[in-house]
Amino acid sequence: MHFLHRHRGLVPYLLLAPGLAWLALFFLVPMYYLGYTSLQTGDLFSGYAFSWAWENYSDAFSLYRGHFARSLQYAGLATLFALLISYPLAYWIAFRGGRWKNLLLLLVIAPFFVTYLIRTLAWKTILADQGFVLDVLRTLHLVGEDGRLLATTTAVVAGITYNYLPFMALPLYVSLEQVDRRLVEAAEDLYASGTKAFLRVTLPLSVPGIFAGTLLTFIPAAGDFINAELLGTPRQQMIGNVIQSRFKEVADYPQAAALSFVLIAGLLVAVLAYTRAVGSERATQGTVA
């Protein structure tokens, strides 16, 4: 205790230490090994050796460019749909939920009580060729007689959207809940109709929620492989599927590591650009004056 009294300046660092140690152990060390592995050559039988094998990276771009593009596209679409579905939902709960708020929020996160895999398998049943959803769509002639839902891009994007929806809905709810209702009244007092008041006041004040929600949805969605695996075909394979099969099936660890590295770096650049575009102040600041 005497030591701490005499060196008060050290206290913040001591408090930070466990977190930093955790990060070092479980983030930096694995990242180092990932980078190290990505520059190796060899196979499971003859072993792997470090050889500055940059071709793993050039292969990542030349052979798997399509998978990367598809991942970004699917993740982008799923994020967009999740936003379009969640915003009205979160808005309604925050502004009109009244005493049902907590129950409604519980319902939003209810799917989390079931494991990811089971949830996605359930979707497989729902979208199946004999499933009732397809039956209804066929009866309404929205889908042709030989049309399918399962094993399509639609199914994969829908699955991702569904699985990550709560990650979008919760931050949106939090930021909308914080919007001071009196500001909306002030806007209406200043000749803004309900729509205008929403566009000029509520929407801008919910930007931090939109920002957090899109990041929390997009980043994991871009690395997802379960939905493509269970709801798609090889033509819907995302980069996550490639990494998974390189790693587990072919035991091409160096290639899998290089692909992972490219994905991480790509996402990092995308997030930085996005933060820049939104404006870091608006993205993170609270909505209260």
Place this chain on the structure above:
Amino acid sequence: MSTSAANPGLRAQPRDDGSRPAPAVSDVRLERVTKRFDDVVAVDDLSLEIEHGSFFALLGPSGCGKTTTLRMIGGFEEPTAGTIFLGEQDVTGLPPYKRDVNTVFQSYALFPHLSIFENVAFGLRRRGAPRGEIGRRVGEALELVALGGLEKRKPRQLSGGQQQRVALARALVNRPRVLLLDEPLGALDLKLRKQMQLELKGIQNEVAVTFVHVTHDQEEAMTMADRIAVMNEGRVEQLGSPSELYERPRTAFVAGFLGVSNLLPGTVSGDAAVRLDGGGEVRVTPDALAGRTGRVALGIRPEKIRLGGDEANVLEGVVEERSYIGVATQYIVATPAGLVTVYSQNSEPSAAAAAVGSRMSLNWPPEATFVVDTTQEVPK
């Protein structure tokens, strides 16, 4: 605050469309308006007329329905019954954004994501004012509230008093028919509040817009308003100029809410006289009696009572308490009619003489006497 010649646009009285009604027409009229929240009657069959260009105060204790009344004029609450007019127009069912009224909210409600300029420009933009005009009018409005040069700041970078001025500028820049203010000075400290009272009054004179000012502070209402409606339990108890309300309160509630008064129970004993319960007859003006008969309460303000003299009304008593309060000395005098509070100006040397236990002769003229129905503040 600048009341210099820098802002001809806001000071100019004629409206853009020249539709300003003749001064005789009231700007706001409430006709038998009632507002119920579930089982609470917030506003109870209230009728009110607010003259064009006046500084009107809604005064009353917390919970008496002032805010609800203001919100119904602004369009944020719809009356359960009754009609609201702005000028000639029935606006009862109109949403806020279709009413030619602006509000200075109690919490200011400045938009935190917008600059001061954009806050003030908000209403003009919604109405599609041309760019050049927006710049000019926002500048004038900020000049009016002495905040020129702060256009680029965000609300959270301003002090409470400055935010209050921005809220005022944001409302006034639209040149509304009526400006509604809900306890606008409530969050300011005493010194700033006193200063802002005078500034607000000055601004109102300058822009000649009808102000409807809600407050629970009787001194604030008296300082600022031309006319005051004293509210109690959702109804208007009395409406009048500050001096009318002070000199001639019609109910015990009004007499007690605006300053200190002595209320002595008695019975009407003539067309200009009341016999006090403790004996002795007091002369009043027929006007003050207003045709009342039977049991009444007689009211006298403490500072209207003289110690000795030859006024028409005399009450003998014994000094029970004496306290020095600077400009005056306060006596509590036991009389046959009850305890009477007297303020004696310390400019009079005689005042210093009366000690506790000494006899005193209280004098006051009939014109300084008012009559109310009962000593009870809230009639049953």
